[in-house]
Amino acid sequence: MGSGGSSGFVPLNDSGVDFSNETQAFNILQEILDDSYLQVESNQYARHFWYGIMVLIGVAAACNLLWKVILRARFAPPSSPHSQPHQTRAVVTVVVLADLLSSYQAPSRCSQQTQPGETNTLVHQMRVHADGRRARDLVSPNHTLVSFVLGQAASLRAHHSYPHLLWIHPRSRIHQQ
Amino acid sequence: MRAGWLAVAQIPLLVLLAGKVNIVGLLTGVSYERLNVYHRWIARGLLMLASMHFGFQSHGWNLYGLMQLEWGTDTCPPTGIAAYAIVLWMNLTTLAPFRKMSYKLFVIQHIITFMGLIIAIMEHLPSTALYSRVYIWIPIGFYFFDRAVRTLLYLWSNLSPAQATLEALDGAAVKVRFSGRRIPKWGPGAHVRLRFPKFGFWHTHPARILSTPSSHGGDLVFIMRVRGWFTQQLLKHAEASSTSAAVPTSTVLVGGPYYSSHNDFAAFNTAVLIAGGSGVAFTLSILIDLALRAARQKLPLQTVKFAWVIRHTHWVSWVADELRTAFNALHDAGVDVTIQIFVTDECLSEKSDLALMPAVIDGSVADKSSASIRELSLSNGTGSNFALLPTAEYHAGRPDIARLLLASIEAAGGESAVGVCGPLALTTDVRAAVVRISDDRAVHKGTGAQGIYLHVSNTDYS
Numbered sequence: 001m002g003s004g005g006s007s008g009f010v011p012l013n014d015s016g017v018d019f020s021n022e023t024q025a026f027n028i029l030q031e032i033l034d035d036s037y038l039q040v041e042s043n044q045y046a047r048h049f050w051y052g053i054m055v056l057i058g059v060a061a062a063c064n065l066l067w068k069v070i071l072r073a074r075f076a077p078p079s080s081p082h083s084q085p086h087q088t089r090a091v092v093t094v095v096v097l098a099d100l101l102s103s104y105q106a107p108s109r110c111s112q113q114t115q116p117g118e119t120n121t122l123v124h125q126m127r128v129h130a131d132g133r134r135a136r137d138l139v140s141p142n143h144t145l146v147s148f149v150l151g152q153a154a155s156l157r158a159h160h161s162y163p164h165l166l167w168i169h170p171r172s173r174i175h176q177q
Numbered sequence: 178m179r180a181g182w183l184a185v186a187q188i189p190l191l192v193l194l195a196g197k198v199n200i201v202g203l204l205t206g207v208s209y210e211r212l213n214v215y216h217r218w219i220a221r222g223l224l225m226l227a228s229m230h231f232g233f234q235s236h237g238w239n240l241y242g243l244m245q246l247e248w249g250t251d252t253c254p255p256t257g258i259a260a261y262a263i264v265l266w267m268n269l270t271t272l273a274p275f276r277k278m279s280y281k282l283f284v285i286q287h288i289i290t291f292m293g294l295i296i297a298i299m300e301h302l303p304s305t306a307l308y309s310r311v312y313i314w315i316p317i318g319f320y321f322f323d324r325a326v327r328t329l330l331y332l333w334s335n336l337s338p339a340q341a342t343l344e345a346l347d348g349a350a351v352k353v354r355f356s357g358r359r360i361p362k363w364g365p366g367a368h369v370r371l372r373f374p375k376f377g378f379w380h381t382h383p384a385r386i387l388s389t390p391s392s393h394g395g396d397l398v399f400i401m402r403v404r405g406w407f408t409q410q411l412l413k414h415a416e417a418s419s420t421s422a423a424v425p426t427s428t429v430l431v432g433g434p435y436y437s438s439h440n441d442f443a444a445f446n447t448a449v450l451i452a453g454g455s456g457v458a459f460t461l462s463i464l465i466d467l468a469l470r471a472a473r474q475k476l477p478l479q480t481v482k483f484a485w486v487i488r489h490t491h492w493v494s495w496v497a498d499e500l501r502t503a504f505n506a507l508h509d510a511g512v513d514v515t516i517q518i519f520v521t522d523e524c525l526s527e528k529s530d531l532a533l534m535p536a537v538i539d540g541s542v543a544d545k546s547s548a549s550i551r552e553l554s555l556s557n558g559t560g561s562n563f564a565l566l567p568t569a570e571y572h573a574g575r576p577d578i579a580r581l582l583l584a585s586i587e588a589a590g591g592e593s594a595v596g597v598c599g600p601l602a603l604t605t606d607v608r609a610a611v612v613r614i615s616d617d618r619a620v621h622k623g624t625g626a627q628g629i630y631l632h633v634s635n636t637d638y639s
Contacts, residue, residue: 019242026250029243033251035178039306042182046312049186061204068206071444074477 181230192316196323260297366437446591453599471510
């Protein structure tokens with residue numbers, strides 16, 4: 001007869017069990033069905049699953065809220081960055097940077113050697129060569145994440161999508177283009 | 178055991194993602210139609226876990242020849258297999274071909290079998306762990322909350338039912354209009370479920386609201402194309418009544434509105450709105466909203482391109498007034514606006530009377546060499562339809578979506594937003610084109626190319 005089924009820590013052992021004997025078979029079946037340990041463990045799994053779901057929904061809700069803040073910020077009339085509420089600027093700046101960083105993808109192929117900060121040149125080249133060459137072929141190998149973010153920030157500011165970005169690096173060289 | 182427990186733990190999530198009024202949608206800003214996709218995948222996961230639970234348990238009993246004894250002495254196997262059979266049935270009938278056979282029948286049997294599933298699982302859960310029933314009581318609560326909110330909203334909205342005017346339109350379509358003073362304010366792209374007791378109390382039909390609360394005097398306006406029995410009855414009633422002097426009306430009950438989850442198109446530099454057939458209700462409501470807001474305040478929006486794919490030019494008459502008004506309002510507000518009409522079942526040849534056509538008719542968007550463009554002649558009768566909307570550009574054949582989008586996105590001075598509503602083929606084309614353009618322009622890969630936001634809305638709600 002197996003032992004330790006109820007404790008849950010010792011595996012069941014079928015040695016010596018006569019399965020043709022209905023009583024013995026029934027007893028070991030009851031031990032197999034004994035869930036006093038497994039139900040606790042399984043419930044933990046279920047609870048952890050729900051923690052995960054709640055975190056997922058929470059992150060999605062936070063992203064949704066922040067995205068709405070970004071969109072709303074675009075309706076703010078362009079004005080001096082220092083006239084904007086400090087908290088609004090901070091939130092928008094953090095969200096935009098997070099947005100840019102999260103969407104960064106390393107260039108897959110590099111066909112030209114260029115220096116960081118040549119984003120506009122690349123865009124110009126892309127338009128010039130729009131007939132045959134794809135833009136991603138023109139991405140610089142020296143295009144670091146930082147220069148990418150700064151380039152994106154300059155681009156966004158230039159297009160008035162994120163006027164608050166001026167506040168990030170007011171003396172950055174990228175704003176002198 | 179673990180798989181079974183985890184399967185039961187999925188049920189609250191399953192119901193949470195199925196309701197039309199649900200907290201997940203409220204928090205994440207995702208519409209119930211989109212959440213329904215996750216609902217289906219959770220259900221498939223539940224089926225997988227239930228299969229594992231059933232398979233491993235059976236294997237364990239079989240290993241020692243205890244299967245017969247277990248089935249004879251325990252109530253779990255019969256109730257478990259009942260629950261498993263119901264889950265399997267529900268998953269199979271959710272597949273699109275079955276769902277599309279009769280959506281109404283699908284919904285009814287889905288709810289009934291779900292109740293059966295709840296009962297079977299309640300019976301199946303072991304008496305040694307009755308607290309696990311919390312995973313069943315919670316979804317029951319979610320379900321009744323959803324039903325209660327919807328019922329209360331429905332009763333409130335229909336305390337004094339509205340009288341809808343029905344207007345038969347060319348191209349087997351009906352324009353429905355009524356005043357819904359009790360209906361909560363809706364946003365552009367929202368839809369409701371309409372019930373005309375005259376054509377059967379149990380028949381409801383989803384319909385996209387073409388108007389906004391600030392347009393059409395606050396009335397709700399819909400364009401419904403004839404597809405099934407219900408819309409056929411609407412058209413018959415509109416046509417029969419139109420022969421008499423009285424305006425055809427019918428009592429209408431409204432469920433909803435249900436909001437669209439799209440982002441605010443006014444927050445982007447460029448908006449491209451593409452519609453196919455009656456999908457224009459979605460894009461036009463956004464266009465009207467943009468026009469009304471542009472007249473009141475300065476928007477970040479600089480360019481709007483509105484493309485509508487229709488079979489015949491006279492379909493333009495459905496919404497010619499709305500398009501003209503929106504065009505003028507946006508134009509006056511300094512927004513660069515273009516309206517393009519793509520006519521698929523007529524072709525506009527050079528032999529046609531170009532004087533009747535206020536805008537260029539060419540293959541500039543759809544490649545002339547493309548097989549999709551058919552050369553037909555334009556009769557004088559058809560030509561008069563161009564005067565309905567002189568501000569639009571008319572093109573023959575289906576649009577080359579990639580070129581249409583690229584032209585706008587290349588010229589954009591910031592982020593672009595693309596909204597599309599129509600048949601599956603159109604929405605699939607737009608999805609593919611946006612991905613390709615994003616890839617080709619290396620968006621967010623250091624080229625400085627601005628992001629493209631895409632919102633797809635299907636005319637098929639099932």
